[in-house]
Amino acid sequence: MPGLMLASGMTIANATASSLVSVTIFGATTSVNYAISGLVDGRLTLLLLAGGGVGGIVGIRLSKWLAGRPRTARIVLAIIILAASVFVAMQAGRNLWHT
Numbered sequence: 001m002p003g004l005m006l007a008s009g010m011t012i013a014n015a016t017a018s019s020l021v022s023v024t025i026f027g028a029t030t031s032v033n034y035a036i037s038g039l040v041d042g043r044l045t046l047l048l049l050a051g052g053g054v055g056g057i058v059g060i061r062l063s064k065w066l067a068g069r070p071r072t073a074r075i076v077l078a079i080i081i082l083a084a085s086v087f088v089a090m091q092a093g094r095n096l097w098h099t
Contacts, residue, residue, distance in 0.1 A: 001015040010018065034040050066073040 001012065001019055004010060004015045004018065005012060008015075031040075068078065
């Protein structure tokens with residue numbers, strides 16, 4: 001986006017919006033191409049969409065609840081980041097020792 005902003009003089013909001021539109025179009029085109037080629041697992045796609053839908057609903061409710069609790073929101077975010085980093089470190093360690 002910085003390059004887009006420099007080259008076109010766009011604001012960060014416009015550059016972000018343009019980038020999201022481009023990524024959406026290219027992603028959709030690629031997805032359709034893969035589906036037409038038979039490279040998409042329909043069952044897995046439905047499971048991922050269902051998980052995303054449930055996660056979205058939970059996320060909306062959680063964000064509304066956390067909106068008035070900024071300290072709690074920071075703590076929850078810190079816990080999520082720490083949990084993800086521990087998971088990644090464990091996976092890296094497992095891959096390192098089993099290669």
